Amino acid sequence: MRTxxxxxxxxxxxxxxxxxxxEDVLSTEDIVNQVRKGVIKVQGIELGGPTIGGWGGGxxxxxxxxxxxxxxxxxxxxxxxxxxxxxxVTFWDGAVYKAHMLGTEPGIDxxxxxxxxxxxxxxxxxxxxxVFPVVLGDSDAVQIGELGLAMGAPGDFNDAVGTDRSNxxxxxxxxxxxxxxxxxxxxxxxxxxxxxxxxxxxDLGRQYGTNFDYAFKVSTPINxxxxxxxxxxxxxxxxxxNFWGGSFQMAQNSNHAIPINLAKDxxxxxxxxxxxxxxxxxxDIIFPNWVSxxxxxxxxxxxxxxxxxxxxxxxxxxxxxxGLRKGDIIVSVDGQKFTDPEKLRxxxxxxxxGNEMELVVKRDGKIIKDPIFVEVGxxxxxxxxxxx
Amino acid sequence: MRAFCLAVILTASLAxxxxxxxxxxxxxxxxxxxxxxxIDINSLAVNYATxxxxxxxxxxxxxxxxxxxxxxxxxxxxxxxxxxxxxxxRFEDGHEYEAxxxxxxxxxxxxxxxxNPDADHDLKPIKMRGExxxxxxxxxxxxxxxxxxxxGYSGGYGGTVTSGIISAIRTFRNSRKxxxxxxxxxxxxxxxxxxxCPLFNxxxxxxxxxxxxxxxxxxxxxxxxxxxxxxxxxxxxxxxNHESTRPANDEDVVWHPWLGIQPYAGSQxxxxxxxxxxxxxxxxxxxxxxxxxxxxxxxxxxEGPAAEYGLRRMDWLMTVTVVNQDENTGEDTVxxxxxxxxxxxxxEVLVSTAQRDDIFIFGILRNGNLFDVEVTIGQHxxxxxxxxxxxxxxxxxxxxxxxxxxxx
Numbered sequence: 001m002r003t004x005x006x007x008x009x010x011x012x013x014x015x016x017x018x019x020x021x022x023e024d025v026l027s028t029e030d031i032v033n034q035v036r037k038g039v040i041k042v043q044g045i046e047l048g049g050p051t052i053g054g055w056g057g058g059x060x061x062x063x064x065x066x067x068x069x070x071x072x073x074x075x076x077x078x079x080x081x082x083x084x085x086x087x088x089v090t091f092w093d094g095a096v097y098k099a100h101m102l103g104t105e106p107g108i109d110x111x112x113x114x115x116x117x118x119x120x121x122x123x124x125x126x127x128x129x130x131v132f133p134v135v136l137g138d139s140d141a142v143q144i145g146e147l148g149l150a151m152g153a154p155g156d157f158n159d160a161v162g163t164d165r166s167n168x169x170x171x172x173x174x175x176x177x178x179x180x181x182x183x184x185x186x187x188x189x190x191x192x193x194x195x196x197x198x199x200x201x202x203d204l205g206r207q208y209g210t211n212f213d214y215a216f217k218v219s220t221p222i223n224x225x226x227x228x229x230x231x232x233x234x235x236x237x238x239x240x241x242n243f244w245g246g247s248f249q250m251a252q253n254s255n256h257a258i259p260i261n262l263a264k265d266x267x268x269x270x271x272x273x274x275x276x277x278x279x280x281x282x283x284d285i286i287f288p289n290w291v292s293x294x295x296x297x298x299x300x301x302x303x304x305x306x307x308x309x310x311x312x313x314x315x316x317x318x319x320x321x322x323g324l325r326k327g328d329i330i331v332s333v334d335g336q337k338f339t340d341p342e343k344l345r346x347x348x349x350x351x352x353x354g355n356e357m358e359l360v361v362k363r364d365g366k367i368i369k370d371p372i373f374v375e376v377g378x379x380x381x382x383x384x385x386x387x388x
Numbered sequence: 389m390r391a392f393c394l395a396v397i398l399t400a401s402l403a404x405x406x407x408x409x410x411x412x413x414x415x416x417x418x419x420x421x422x423x424x425x426x427i428d429i430n431s432l433a434v435n436y437a438t439x440x441x442x443x444x445x446x447x448x449x450x451x452x453x454x455x456x457x458x459x460x461x462x463x464x465x466x467x468x469x470x471x472x473x474x475x476x477x478r479f480e481d482g483h484e485y486e487a488x489x490x491x492x493x494x495x496x497x498x499x500x501x502x503x504n505p506d507a508d509h510d511l512k513p514i515k516m517r518g519e520x521x522x523x524x525x526x527x528x529x530x531x532x533x534x535x536x537x538x539x540g541y542s543g544g545y546g547g548t549v550t551s552g553i554i555s556a557i558r559t560f561r562n563s564r565k566x567x568x569x570x571x572x573x574x575x576x577x578x579x580x581x582x583x584x585c586p587l588f589n590x591x592x593x594x595x596x597x598x599x600x601x602x603x604x605x606x607x608x609x610x611x612x613x614x615x616x617x618x619x620x621x622x623x624x625x626x627x628x629n630h631e632s633t634r635p636a637n638d639e640d641v642v643w644h645p646w647l648g649i650q651p652y653a654g655s656q657x658x659x660x661x662x663x664x665x666x667x668x669x670x671x672x673x674x675x676x677x678x679x680x681x682x683x684x685x686x687x688x689x690x691e692g693p694a695a696e697y698g699l700r701r702m703d704w705l706m707t708v709t710v711v712n713q714d715e716n717t718g719e720d721t722v723x724x725x726x727x728x729x730x731x732x733x734x735x736e737v738l739v740s741t742a743q744r745d746d747i748f749i750f751g752i753l754r755n756g757n758l759f760d761v762e763v764t765i766g767q768h769x770x771x772x773x774x775x776x777x778x779x780x781x782x783x784x785x786x787x788x789x790x791x792x793x794x795x796x
Contacts, residue, residue, distance in 0.1 A: 027533075027535075028533040028534070028535060028553045029531055029532070029533035029534050030533070031533060032532050032533030033531075033532075033533065036532070149553075154602075154607060154610065174556070174573075174602070174610070175556075176532075176556050177555045177556050177573060177610070178532060178533055178553060178554075178555045178556065178575075179552075179553070179555055179575040179609060179610075180552060180553050180575060221575055221607075221608035221609040221610070222608070223603075223607045223608055223610065224607075245608065252608075253608075255608075
């Protein structure tokens with residue numbers, strides 16, 4: 001009898017957990033209904049034209065609204081609006097608001113926008129609100145094979161059905177597109193070229209300097225214009241930010257998203273402190289090559305050295321105070337050997353401010369016996385993005 | 389022990405319910421598989437270098453169709469299906485027929501062919517959502533995010549099933565630049581051979597037919613589908629015209645509503661809607677209470693309905709009411725209540741969803757005077773050009789047809 005009771009209990013608990021999971025999971029219609037009022041189209045407003053090279057902006061999502069001031073906060077990509085201080089933001093119903101860029105980080109390709117003048121809709125029932133923020137999820141818990149539902153405004157950059165983009169009939173027409181697929185990979189390394197010139201930036205959609213190791217690979221279609229848009233899981237929470245549509249459409253269903261946890265650190269620090277403190281030491285180790293993309297690739301293959309040379313030290317920086325000199329070659333950092341300057345850049349980026357890094361350097365062909373300690377400081381706004 | 393049995397039954401029934409609520413693509417495919425056909429259009433390719441008949445080769449184009457009626461009408465894509473020297477229709481269960489071309493409408497992308505099924509072969513027509521366009525979005529038979537299936541002759545592999553969701557529902561131009569409300573954008577994979585391929589919802593009903601790929605195919609999984617209500621209307625007209633025994637007249641042309649006006653190239657509004665600039669309104673002396681209203685006519689088509697009922701170039705269309713007169717009783721019923729015309733697209737949608745003999749009552753502004761003009765909507769003059777064996781009696785030149793695309 002006891003065993004029978006035990007079995008009943010077991011079955012009951014199993015059934016209840018199964019049901020609980022069932023309740024959490026939404027159908028695709030419900031997800032779209034729940035989140036569409038937080039998904040926006042973003043267009044950077046730049047001097048001398050809306051955007052570089054005729055790119056028509058991208059997407060984004062509102063994740064927090066301060067109803068007292070009417071200010072909403074939205075996340076988008078650096079390469080969508082990171083180079084314009086003011087952007088225009090369009091919601092699902094066609095309402096346009098002005099947005100101001102609070103901060104941007106090309107290394108993880110994320111920009112934070114502040115949207116002005118949102119209506120105070122606290123008293124209204126859910127279905128009558130015009131703006132409703134999305135919920136941020138936990139991208140560490142994402143498993144391969146999960147649903148990835150992307151929303152955004154793709155195809156806006158050129159004629160969608162062979163029509164003229166200058167024709168006002170067709171402008172802005174693919175807003176609020178929802179596409180589905182699965183998360184097909186985790187922790188993919190993303191390395192975009194650094195230090196390429198402005199023309200090449202336009203060719204690559206300005207994704208210069210983006211470099212991190214934790215991208216999601218998704219089978220969800222990501223087209224030009226989806227950039228900055230949210231990727232939802234089956235509970236309607238944001239797990240990623242769509243940012244790159246595969247090998248420029250050469251490969252099928254091989255698209256990329258930034259995990260939302262990477263953005264959370266940046267965004268919440270920016271909101272709490274009013275600024276993002278980027279870990280920085282003041283070494284110039286990545287040489288900006290003012291050449292075209294093709295030449296740059298050739299250059300990296302042929303001439304890129306397998307060591308890291310400090311070709312410049314920034315004035316008044318932690319590196320200058322530590323005793324590092326121009327022309328030093330970095331042998332190891334905290335006991336790790338680095339041959340790729342971009343990997344070292346990522347290592348510094350992941351440090352906490354105030355940490356001390358132990359550098360072993362080679363000077364005039366000889367390794368210096370005593371290691372040099374560099375305290376990780378905060379990057380100043382006027383320092384180049386290419387300094388580490 | 390009884391309690392144990394009960395628990396087992398309870399859990400089993402709970403699991404069963406959970407499964408029944410789920411959308412099962414396999415059930416939809418099972419239900420509609422026999423209704424989707426692969427069509428081979430076989431035509432002779434002429435060697436234009438030599439015009440030598442002996443070097444002609446057979447060219448086969450592969451498209452998709454669906455069984456529309458039990459007596460063998462099949463709906464498919466309209467594009468060049470009358471070129472074929474014979475049309476071969478193949479079912480997934482192995483039946484093969486030669487089909488006869490019935491009619492096509494290029495502007496709405498609907499083609500109709502007919503087969504004579506064997507006595508022992510019961511055709512299974514598709515179920516189609518045929519509700520007429522309703523401006524109330526809540527009453528749409530489909531919604532954004534809904535799972536959908538496409539079945540087609542993808543790349544020559546008949547009966548290929550692909551799935552996705554409805555990405556968006558838009559008022560959108562189809563491949564022939566007609567503004568159609570409730571066009572469906574879906575993220576189902578579409579390949580060559582899927583022309584005319586149906587889009588099924590989770591109940592196995594057809595809600596759309598493939599029209600065009602986004603970005604001319606350069607965008608990943610962005611496909612547009614004509615809503616089934618317009619396909620059903622056009623197909624029904626083609627079939628009834630084919631079956632009618634009365635001598636051919638204007639009524640036998642598929643209904644293409646047309647006003648014959650060309651709007652002035654307006655300034656771009658915030659959401660891409662075409663409105664007129666403030667400078668123009670100031671120049672024409674627009675009254676203050678109508679400041680956000682009105683579209684300017686740049687030209688009227690000669691012999692078009694607008695010209696016939698007295699609209700002129702440089703008239704402002706301010707308000708519109710659409711009424712329909714009953715043939716028998718002569719009573720007017722208001723179809724679209726009085727509204728201000730805010731942009732060009734608003735009027736275009738009213739025109740593209742109008743029925744035969746609808747009367748548009750426009751409030752117009754001409755020389756500073758506001759008054760009403762009634763226009764009975766008419767047939768597009770180029771519509772006859774798309775009849776299968778038309779004698780092409782319309783005296784439209786090629787440049788006329790090119791110019792006509794700016795009119796609606």
